[in-house]
Amino acid sequence: MTGHDPQLLAAHALGLLTPAEAETVDRHLRTCAACRAEWARSRETADLVAGVPPETLVDGPPPRDLPLRRALREIGGSPAGDHRLPEAGGHPRRRARRRSGGGTPNRRVGRWAAAAAAVLALVGGGVVAGRLTAPGPAGAVLAAAPGARTVTGEQGAVRMTASLAPADGWVRVEAALRGVPPGRDCTLVVVGADGTARPAAHWRTAPPRDPPAPPVAGSALIEPALVRAVAVRDDATGATLVETPVALG
Known part of the structure:
Protein backbone atom coordinates (compact mmCIF):
# COMPACT_ATOMS: atom_id res chain seq x y z
CA MET A 1 0.00 0.00 0.00
CA VAL A 123 -24.68 1.54 8.46
CA GLY A 124 -24.34 4.75 10.47
CA GLY A 125 -21.08 6.59 10.75
CA GLY A 126 -20.57 6.83 6.99
CA VAL A 127 -16.91 7.70 6.72
CA VAL A 128 -16.39 10.68 4.45
CA ALA A 129 -13.05 11.20 2.71
CA GLY A 130 -14.03 14.61 1.34
CA ARG A 131 -13.18 17.94 2.92
CA LEU A 132 -15.55 20.88 3.20
CA THR A 133 -14.76 24.60 3.08
CA ALA A 134 -17.82 26.23 1.53
CA PRO A 135 -21.45 25.29 0.89
CA GLY A 136 -22.61 23.61 -2.25
CA PRO A 137 -26.22 23.18 -3.39
CA ALA A 138 -28.32 20.79 -1.33
CA GLY A 139 -28.60 17.38 -2.95
CA ALA A 140 -31.54 17.62 -5.31
CA VAL A 141 -31.94 13.84 -5.58
CA LEU A 142 -31.98 13.28 -1.82
CA ALA A 143 -34.24 16.28 -1.20
CA ALA A 144 -36.75 14.87 -3.71
CA ALA A 145 -36.80 11.39 -2.15
CA PRO A 146 -40.11 10.21 -0.64
CA GLY A 147 -40.58 11.59 2.86
CA ALA A 148 -37.44 13.75 2.69
CA ARG A 149 -37.09 17.00 4.61
CA THR A 150 -34.74 19.92 4.00
CA VAL A 151 -33.93 22.25 6.90
CA THR A 152 -31.66 25.24 7.44
CA GLY A 153 -30.05 26.38 10.66
CA GLU A 154 -27.51 28.92 11.89
CA GLN A 155 -25.35 29.09 15.00
CA GLY A 156 -22.92 31.98 15.16
CA ALA A 157 -20.98 32.09 11.90
CA VAL A 158 -21.90 28.52 10.93
CA ARG A 159 -24.82 27.91 8.59
CA MET A 160 -26.13 24.50 7.51
CA THR A 161 -28.66 23.35 4.93
CA ALA A 162 -29.40 19.65 5.39
CA SER A 163 -31.61 17.16 3.58
CA LEU A 164 -32.69 13.94 5.30
CA ALA A 165 -34.53 11.02 3.71
CA PRO A 166 -36.00 8.04 5.57
CA ALA A 167 -35.09 4.45 4.73
CA ASP A 168 -36.01 1.15 6.42
CA GLY A 169 -34.46 1.51 9.87
CA TRP A 170 -31.95 4.19 8.91
CA VAL A 171 -31.71 7.71 7.52
CA ARG A 172 -29.78 9.21 4.62
CA VAL A 173 -28.47 12.73 5.19
CA GLU A 174 -26.63 15.38 3.20
CA ALA A 175 -25.50 18.75 4.50
CA ALA A 176 -23.98 21.87 2.94
CA LEU A 177 -22.18 24.11 5.40
CA ARG A 178 -20.40 27.42 5.52
CA GLY A 179 -18.52 29.19 8.28
CA VAL A 180 -16.87 26.08 9.76
CA PRO A 181 -13.22 26.93 10.58
CA PRO A 182 -10.59 25.22 8.38
CA GLY A 183 -8.61 22.21 9.52
CA ARG A 184 -11.29 20.90 11.89
CA ASP A 185 -12.30 17.25 12.30
CA CYS A 186 -16.10 17.27 12.30
CA THR A 187 -18.94 14.79 12.61
CA LEU A 188 -22.39 15.13 11.08
CA VAL A 189 -24.89 13.56 13.50
CA VAL A 190 -28.60 12.77 13.56
CA VAL A 191 -30.14 13.31 17.00
CA GLY A 192 -32.89 11.00 18.24
CA ALA A 193 -35.84 11.60 20.55
CA ASP A 194 -33.81 10.35 23.54
CA GLY A 195 -30.99 12.79 22.80
CA THR A 196 -28.64 10.15 21.40
CA ALA A 197 -26.51 11.45 18.53
CA ARG A 198 -25.98 8.90 15.75
CA PRO A 199 -22.95 9.62 13.51
CA ALA A 200 -23.67 9.99 9.82
CA ALA A 201 -20.37 11.30 8.41
CA HIS A 202 -16.89 12.35 9.46
CA TRP A 203 -14.63 14.76 7.60
CA ARG A 204 -11.90 17.34 8.00
CA THR A 205 -12.46 20.87 6.74
CA ALA A 206 -9.93 21.92 4.15
CA PRO A 207 -7.26 24.63 4.39
CA PRO A 208 -8.50 28.11 3.41
CA ARG A 209 -6.91 28.11 -0.06
CA ASP A 210 -8.37 24.75 -1.13
CA PRO A 211 -11.29 24.81 -3.61
CA PRO A 212 -14.83 24.37 -2.26
CA ALA A 213 -15.97 20.80 -1.72
CA PRO A 214 -19.44 19.33 -2.29
CA PRO A 215 -21.90 18.80 0.57
CA VAL A 216 -21.13 16.12 3.13
CA ALA A 217 -23.25 12.97 2.74
CA GLY A 218 -23.73 9.88 4.87
CA SER A 219 -26.24 7.74 6.74
CA ALA A 220 -27.24 7.14 10.34
CA LEU A 221 -28.59 4.01 11.99
CA ILE A 222 -31.77 5.39 13.56
CA GLU A 223 -35.47 4.84 13.00
CA PRO A 224 -36.76 7.75 10.90
CA ALA A 225 -39.71 8.34 13.23
CA LEU A 226 -37.28 8.98 16.11
CA VAL A 227 -35.30 11.73 14.36
CA ARG A 228 -35.47 15.09 16.11
CA ALA A 229 -32.49 17.10 14.84
CA VAL A 230 -29.40 17.16 12.66
CA ALA A 231 -26.15 18.70 13.90
CA VAL A 232 -22.43 19.13 13.31
CA ARG A 233 -20.00 18.45 16.17
CA ASP A 234 -16.36 19.47 16.57
CA ASP A 235 -14.50 16.20 17.21
CA ALA A 236 -11.71 17.86 19.22
CA THR A 237 -13.90 19.77 21.66
CA GLY A 238 -17.23 17.96 21.43
CA ALA A 239 -18.92 21.33 20.87
CA THR A 240 -21.99 21.58 18.67
CA LEU A 241 -21.15 23.92 15.80
CA VAL A 242 -24.71 24.04 14.47
CA GLU A 243 -27.94 22.13 15.14
CA THR A 244 -31.43 22.41 13.71
CA PRO A 245 -34.66 20.52 14.46
CA VAL A 246 -36.13 18.15 11.89
CA ALA A 247 -38.86 15.51 11.90
CA LEU A 248 -39.33 12.64 9.45
CA GLY A 249 -42.83 11.25 9.30
Missing part, protein backbone atom coordinates in the same frame (compact mmCIF):
# COMPACT_ATOMS: atom_id res chain seq x y z
CA THR A 2 1.61 3.24 -1.15
CA GLY A 3 -1.27 5.72 -0.95
CA HIS A 4 -4.76 6.42 0.33
CA ASP A 5 -7.03 3.40 -0.29
CA PRO A 6 -10.35 3.66 1.62
CA GLN A 7 -11.40 0.09 0.83
CA LEU A 8 -8.17 -1.42 2.14
CA LEU A 9 -8.32 0.78 5.25
CA ALA A 10 -11.90 -0.35 5.90
CA ALA A 11 -11.00 -4.01 5.42
CA HIS A 12 -7.98 -3.61 7.73
CA ALA A 13 -10.10 -1.90 10.41
CA LEU A 14 -12.59 -4.78 10.26
CA GLY A 15 -9.84 -7.41 10.55
CA LEU A 16 -10.56 -8.92 7.14
CA LEU A 17 -7.00 -9.06 5.79
CA THR A 18 -4.49 -11.87 6.11
CA PRO A 19 -1.48 -11.16 8.37
CA ALA A 20 0.74 -10.46 5.35
CA GLU A 21 -1.80 -8.09 3.82
CA ALA A 22 -2.39 -6.37 7.16
CA GLU A 23 1.34 -5.86 7.67
CA THR A 24 1.52 -3.99 4.36
CA VAL A 25 -1.20 -1.63 5.52
CA ASP A 26 0.44 -1.36 8.97
CA ARG A 27 3.65 -0.08 7.43
CA HIS A 28 1.74 2.65 5.61
CA LEU A 29 -0.27 3.60 8.71
CA ARG A 30 2.89 4.13 10.77
CA THR A 31 3.90 7.01 8.50
CA CYS A 32 0.56 8.47 7.33
CA ALA A 33 -1.41 10.50 9.88
CA ALA A 34 -4.33 11.08 7.50
CA CYS A 35 -4.84 7.36 6.90
CA ARG A 36 -4.47 6.67 10.64
CA ALA A 37 -7.29 9.13 11.31
CA GLU A 38 -9.51 7.53 8.67
CA TRP A 39 -8.67 4.06 10.04
CA ALA A 40 -9.81 5.20 13.50
CA ARG A 41 -13.09 6.50 12.10
CA SER A 42 -13.64 3.23 10.24
CA ARG A 43 -12.98 1.30 13.44
CA GLU A 44 -15.52 3.44 15.33
CA THR A 45 -18.11 2.60 12.69
CA ALA A 46 -17.21 -1.09 12.84
CA ASP A 47 -17.73 -1.01 16.61
CA LEU A 48 -21.14 0.59 16.05
CA VAL A 49 -22.10 -2.17 13.63
CA ALA A 50 -20.83 -4.81 16.06
CA GLY A 51 -23.22 -3.51 18.70
CA VAL A 52 -26.29 -4.15 16.56
CA PRO A 53 -27.93 -7.58 16.95
CA PRO A 54 -26.95 -9.69 13.92
CA GLU A 55 -30.47 -10.93 13.45
CA THR A 56 -31.63 -7.35 13.00
CA LEU A 57 -29.18 -6.68 10.20
CA VAL A 58 -28.88 -10.05 8.51
CA ASP A 59 -32.36 -11.49 8.82
CA GLY A 60 -34.58 -8.57 9.75
CA PRO A 61 -34.38 -5.75 7.20
CA PRO A 62 -37.02 -5.55 4.50
CA PRO A 63 -36.09 -6.42 0.89
CA ARG A 64 -34.98 -2.86 0.13
CA ASP A 65 -32.04 -3.37 2.50
CA LEU A 66 -30.69 -6.34 0.53
CA PRO A 67 -27.36 -4.59 -0.23
CA LEU A 68 -26.68 -4.34 3.49
CA ARG A 69 -27.63 -7.97 4.06
CA ARG A 70 -25.33 -9.11 1.26
CA ALA A 71 -22.46 -7.04 2.61
CA LEU A 72 -22.84 -8.42 6.11
CA ARG A 73 -23.04 -12.00 4.86
CA GLU A 74 -19.96 -11.42 2.71
CA ILE A 75 -17.91 -10.73 5.83
CA GLY A 76 -19.39 -13.63 7.74
CA GLY A 77 -22.30 -11.87 9.40
CA SER A 78 -20.08 -10.09 11.96
CA PRO A 79 -18.09 -6.96 11.20
CA ALA A 80 -16.12 -6.99 14.44
CA GLY A 81 -12.54 -7.42 13.30
CA ASP A 82 -9.54 -8.16 15.54
CA HIS A 83 -6.93 -5.88 14.02
CA ARG A 84 -5.80 -2.82 15.89
CA LEU A 85 -4.14 0.38 14.79
CA PRO A 86 -0.33 0.24 14.91
CA GLU A 87 1.52 2.88 16.90
CA ALA A 88 3.03 5.63 14.75
CA GLY A 89 6.55 4.54 13.87
CA GLY A 90 6.08 1.31 15.79
CA HIS A 91 4.53 -2.11 15.43
CA PRO A 92 0.92 -3.29 15.32
CA ARG A 93 -0.46 -4.17 18.71
CA ARG A 94 -2.30 -7.19 17.42
CA ARG A 95 -2.34 -9.25 14.26
CA ALA A 96 -5.37 -9.45 12.01
CA ARG A 97 -6.96 -12.85 12.02
CA ARG A 98 -6.31 -14.87 8.90
CA ARG A 99 -9.15 -15.17 6.45
CA SER A 100 -9.47 -18.12 4.18
CA GLY A 101 -11.03 -18.03 0.79
CA GLY A 102 -10.55 -18.99 -2.81
CA GLY A 103 -9.34 -16.88 -5.65
CA THR A 104 -6.25 -14.79 -6.07
CA PRO A 105 -5.21 -12.52 -3.17
CA ASN A 106 -6.11 -9.37 -5.09
CA ARG A 107 -9.58 -10.62 -5.97
CA ARG A 108 -10.21 -11.93 -2.47
CA VAL A 109 -9.02 -8.73 -0.80
CA GLY A 110 -11.10 -6.73 -3.23
CA ARG A 111 -14.18 -8.77 -2.34
CA TRP A 112 -13.66 -8.35 1.42
CA ALA A 113 -12.79 -4.69 1.03
CA ALA A 114 -15.89 -4.01 -1.05
CA ALA A 115 -18.06 -5.71 1.56
CA ALA A 116 -16.36 -3.78 4.34
CA ALA A 117 -16.83 -0.50 2.53
CA ALA A 118 -20.50 -1.33 1.91
CA VAL A 119 -21.09 -1.98 5.61
CA LEU A 120 -19.35 1.23 6.62
CA ALA A 121 -21.31 3.21 4.04
CA LEU A 122 -24.74 1.68 4.66
Whole structure:
Protein backbone atom coordinates (compact mmCIF):
# COMPACT_ATOMS: atom_id res chain seq x y z
CA MET A 1 0.00 0.00 0.00
CA THR A 2 1.61 3.24 -1.15
CA GLY A 3 -1.27 5.72 -0.95
CA HIS A 4 -4.76 6.42 0.33
CA ASP A 5 -7.03 3.40 -0.29
CA PRO A 6 -10.35 3.66 1.62
CA GLN A 7 -11.40 0.09 0.83
CA LEU A 8 -8.17 -1.42 2.14
CA LEU A 9 -8.32 0.78 5.25
CA ALA A 10 -11.90 -0.35 5.90
CA ALA A 11 -11.00 -4.01 5.42
CA HIS A 12 -7.98 -3.61 7.73
CA ALA A 13 -10.10 -1.90 10.41
CA LEU A 14 -12.59 -4.78 10.26
CA GLY A 15 -9.84 -7.41 10.55
CA LEU A 16 -10.56 -8.92 7.14
CA LEU A 17 -7.00 -9.06 5.79
CA THR A 18 -4.49 -11.87 6.11
CA PRO A 19 -1.48 -11.16 8.37
CA ALA A 20 0.74 -10.46 5.35
CA GLU A 21 -1.80 -8.09 3.82
CA ALA A 22 -2.39 -6.37 7.16
CA GLU A 23 1.34 -5.86 7.67
CA THR A 24 1.52 -3.99 4.36
CA VAL A 25 -1.20 -1.63 5.52
CA ASP A 26 0.44 -1.36 8.97
CA ARG A 27 3.65 -0.08 7.43
CA HIS A 28 1.74 2.65 5.61
CA LEU A 29 -0.27 3.60 8.71
CA ARG A 30 2.89 4.13 10.77
CA THR A 31 3.90 7.01 8.50
CA CYS A 32 0.56 8.47 7.33
CA ALA A 33 -1.41 10.50 9.88
CA ALA A 34 -4.33 11.08 7.50
CA CYS A 35 -4.84 7.36 6.90
CA ARG A 36 -4.47 6.67 10.64
CA ALA A 37 -7.29 9.13 11.31
CA GLU A 38 -9.51 7.53 8.67
CA TRP A 39 -8.67 4.06 10.04
CA ALA A 40 -9.81 5.20 13.50
CA ARG A 41 -13.09 6.50 12.10
CA SER A 42 -13.64 3.23 10.24
CA ARG A 43 -12.98 1.30 13.44
CA GLU A 44 -15.52 3.44 15.33
CA THR A 45 -18.11 2.60 12.69
CA ALA A 46 -17.21 -1.09 12.84
CA ASP A 47 -17.73 -1.01 16.61
CA LEU A 48 -21.14 0.59 16.05
CA VAL A 49 -22.10 -2.17 13.63
CA ALA A 50 -20.83 -4.81 16.06
CA GLY A 51 -23.22 -3.51 18.70
CA VAL A 52 -26.29 -4.15 16.56
CA PRO A 53 -27.93 -7.58 16.95
CA PRO A 54 -26.95 -9.69 13.92
CA GLU A 55 -30.47 -10.93 13.45
CA THR A 56 -31.63 -7.35 13.00
CA LEU A 57 -29.18 -6.68 10.20
CA VAL A 58 -28.88 -10.05 8.51
CA ASP A 59 -32.36 -11.49 8.82
CA GLY A 60 -34.58 -8.57 9.75
CA PRO A 61 -34.38 -5.75 7.20
CA PRO A 62 -37.02 -5.55 4.50
CA PRO A 63 -36.09 -6.42 0.89
CA ARG A 64 -34.98 -2.86 0.13
CA ASP A 65 -32.04 -3.37 2.50
CA LEU A 66 -30.69 -6.34 0.53
CA PRO A 67 -27.36 -4.59 -0.23
CA LEU A 68 -26.68 -4.34 3.49
CA ARG A 69 -27.63 -7.97 4.06
CA ARG A 70 -25.33 -9.11 1.26
CA ALA A 71 -22.46 -7.04 2.61
CA LEU A 72 -22.84 -8.42 6.11
CA ARG A 73 -23.04 -12.00 4.86
CA GLU A 74 -19.96 -11.42 2.71
CA ILE A 75 -17.91 -10.73 5.83
CA GLY A 76 -19.39 -13.63 7.74
CA GLY A 77 -22.30 -11.87 9.40
CA SER A 78 -20.08 -10.09 11.96
CA PRO A 79 -18.09 -6.96 11.20
CA ALA A 80 -16.12 -6.99 14.44
CA GLY A 81 -12.54 -7.42 13.30
CA ASP A 82 -9.54 -8.16 15.54
CA HIS A 83 -6.93 -5.88 14.02
CA ARG A 84 -5.80 -2.82 15.89
CA LEU A 85 -4.14 0.38 14.79
CA PRO A 86 -0.33 0.24 14.91
CA GLU A 87 1.52 2.88 16.90
CA ALA A 88 3.03 5.63 14.75
CA GLY A 89 6.55 4.54 13.87
CA GLY A 90 6.08 1.31 15.79
CA HIS A 91 4.53 -2.11 15.43
CA PRO A 92 0.92 -3.29 15.32
CA ARG A 93 -0.46 -4.17 18.71
CA ARG A 94 -2.30 -7.19 17.42
CA ARG A 95 -2.34 -9.25 14.26
CA ALA A 96 -5.37 -9.45 12.01
CA ARG A 97 -6.96 -12.85 12.02
CA ARG A 98 -6.31 -14.87 8.90
CA ARG A 99 -9.15 -15.17 6.45
CA SER A 100 -9.47 -18.12 4.18
CA GLY A 101 -11.03 -18.03 0.79
CA GLY A 102 -10.55 -18.99 -2.81
CA GLY A 103 -9.34 -16.88 -5.65
CA THR A 104 -6.25 -14.79 -6.07
CA PRO A 105 -5.21 -12.52 -3.17
CA ASN A 106 -6.11 -9.37 -5.09
CA ARG A 107 -9.58 -10.62 -5.97
CA ARG A 108 -10.21 -11.93 -2.47
CA VAL A 109 -9.02 -8.73 -0.80
CA GLY A 110 -11.10 -6.73 -3.23
CA ARG A 111 -14.18 -8.77 -2.34
CA TRP A 112 -13.66 -8.35 1.42
CA ALA A 113 -12.79 -4.69 1.03
CA ALA A 114 -15.89 -4.01 -1.05
CA ALA A 115 -18.06 -5.71 1.56
CA ALA A 116 -16.36 -3.78 4.34
CA ALA A 117 -16.83 -0.50 2.53
CA ALA A 118 -20.50 -1.33 1.91
CA VAL A 119 -21.09 -1.98 5.61
CA LEU A 120 -19.35 1.23 6.62
CA ALA A 121 -21.31 3.21 4.04
CA LEU A 122 -24.74 1.68 4.66
CA VAL A 123 -24.68 1.54 8.46
CA GLY A 124 -24.34 4.75 10.47
CA GLY A 125 -21.08 6.59 10.75
CA GLY A 126 -20.57 6.83 6.99
CA VAL A 127 -16.91 7.70 6.72
CA VAL A 128 -16.39 10.68 4.45
CA ALA A 129 -13.05 11.20 2.71
CA GLY A 130 -14.03 14.61 1.34
CA ARG A 131 -13.18 17.94 2.92
CA LEU A 132 -15.55 20.88 3.20
CA THR A 133 -14.76 24.60 3.08
CA ALA A 134 -17.82 26.23 1.53
CA PRO A 135 -21.45 25.29 0.89
CA GLY A 136 -22.61 23.61 -2.25
CA PRO A 137 -26.22 23.18 -3.39
CA ALA A 138 -28.32 20.79 -1.33
CA GLY A 139 -28.60 17.38 -2.95
CA ALA A 140 -31.54 17.62 -5.31
CA VAL A 141 -31.94 13.84 -5.58
CA LEU A 142 -31.98 13.28 -1.82
CA ALA A 143 -34.24 16.28 -1.20
CA ALA A 144 -36.75 14.87 -3.71
CA ALA A 145 -36.80 11.39 -2.15
CA PRO A 146 -40.11 10.21 -0.64
CA GLY A 147 -40.58 11.59 2.86
CA ALA A 148 -37.44 13.75 2.69
CA ARG A 149 -37.09 17.00 4.61
CA THR A 150 -34.74 19.92 4.00
CA VAL A 151 -33.93 22.25 6.90
CA THR A 152 -31.66 25.24 7.44
CA GLY A 153 -30.05 26.38 10.66
CA GLU A 154 -27.51 28.92 11.89
CA GLN A 155 -25.35 29.09 15.00
CA GLY A 156 -22.92 31.98 15.16
CA ALA A 157 -20.98 32.09 11.90
CA VAL A 158 -21.90 28.52 10.93
CA ARG A 159 -24.82 27.91 8.59
CA MET A 160 -26.13 24.50 7.51
CA THR A 161 -28.66 23.35 4.93
CA ALA A 162 -29.40 19.65 5.39
CA SER A 163 -31.61 17.16 3.58
CA LEU A 164 -32.69 13.94 5.30
CA ALA A 165 -34.53 11.02 3.71
CA PRO A 166 -36.00 8.04 5.57
CA ALA A 167 -35.09 4.45 4.73
CA ASP A 168 -36.01 1.15 6.42
CA GLY A 169 -34.46 1.51 9.87
CA TRP A 170 -31.95 4.19 8.91
CA VAL A 171 -31.71 7.71 7.52
CA ARG A 172 -29.78 9.21 4.62
CA VAL A 173 -28.47 12.73 5.19
CA GLU A 174 -26.63 15.38 3.20
CA ALA A 175 -25.50 18.75 4.50
CA ALA A 176 -23.98 21.87 2.94
CA LEU A 177 -22.18 24.11 5.40
CA ARG A 178 -20.40 27.42 5.52
CA GLY A 179 -18.52 29.19 8.28
CA VAL A 180 -16.87 26.08 9.76
CA PRO A 181 -13.22 26.93 10.58
CA PRO A 182 -10.59 25.22 8.38
CA GLY A 183 -8.61 22.21 9.52
CA ARG A 184 -11.29 20.90 11.89
CA ASP A 185 -12.30 17.25 12.30
CA CYS A 186 -16.10 17.27 12.30
CA THR A 187 -18.94 14.79 12.61
CA LEU A 188 -22.39 15.13 11.08
CA VAL A 189 -24.89 13.56 13.50
CA VAL A 190 -28.60 12.77 13.56
CA VAL A 191 -30.14 13.31 17.00
CA GLY A 192 -32.89 11.00 18.24
CA ALA A 193 -35.84 11.60 20.55
CA ASP A 194 -33.81 10.35 23.54
CA GLY A 195 -30.99 12.79 22.80
CA THR A 196 -28.64 10.15 21.40
CA ALA A 197 -26.51 11.45 18.53
CA ARG A 198 -25.98 8.90 15.75
CA PRO A 199 -22.95 9.62 13.51
CA ALA A 200 -23.67 9.99 9.82
CA ALA A 201 -20.37 11.30 8.41
CA HIS A 202 -16.89 12.35 9.46
CA TRP A 203 -14.63 14.76 7.60
CA ARG A 204 -11.90 17.34 8.00
CA THR A 205 -12.46 20.87 6.74
CA ALA A 206 -9.93 21.92 4.15
CA PRO A 207 -7.26 24.63 4.39
CA PRO A 208 -8.50 28.11 3.41
CA ARG A 209 -6.91 28.11 -0.06
CA ASP A 210 -8.37 24.75 -1.13
CA PRO A 211 -11.29 24.81 -3.61
CA PRO A 212 -14.83 24.37 -2.26
CA ALA A 213 -15.97 20.80 -1.72
CA PRO A 214 -19.44 19.33 -2.29
CA PRO A 215 -21.90 18.80 0.57
CA VAL A 216 -21.13 16.12 3.13
CA ALA A 217 -23.25 12.97 2.74
CA GLY A 218 -23.73 9.88 4.87
CA SER A 219 -26.24 7.74 6.74
CA ALA A 220 -27.24 7.14 10.34
CA LEU A 221 -28.59 4.01 11.99
CA ILE A 222 -31.77 5.39 13.56
CA GLU A 223 -35.47 4.84 13.00
CA PRO A 224 -36.76 7.75 10.90
CA ALA A 225 -39.71 8.34 13.23
CA LEU A 226 -37.28 8.98 16.11
CA VAL A 227 -35.30 11.73 14.36
CA ARG A 228 -35.47 15.09 16.11
CA ALA A 229 -32.49 17.10 14.84
CA VAL A 230 -29.40 17.16 12.66
CA ALA A 231 -26.15 18.70 13.90
CA VAL A 232 -22.43 19.13 13.31
CA ARG A 233 -20.00 18.45 16.17
CA ASP A 234 -16.36 19.47 16.57
CA ASP A 235 -14.50 16.20 17.21
CA ALA A 236 -11.71 17.86 19.22
CA THR A 237 -13.90 19.77 21.66
CA GLY A 238 -17.23 17.96 21.43
CA ALA A 239 -18.92 21.33 20.87
CA THR A 240 -21.99 21.58 18.67
CA LEU A 241 -21.15 23.92 15.80
CA VAL A 242 -24.71 24.04 14.47
CA GLU A 243 -27.94 22.13 15.14
CA THR A 244 -31.43 22.41 13.71
CA PRO A 245 -34.66 20.52 14.46
CA VAL A 246 -36.13 18.15 11.89
CA ALA A 247 -38.86 15.51 11.90
CA LEU A 248 -39.33 12.64 9.45
CA GLY A 249 -42.83 11.25 9.30
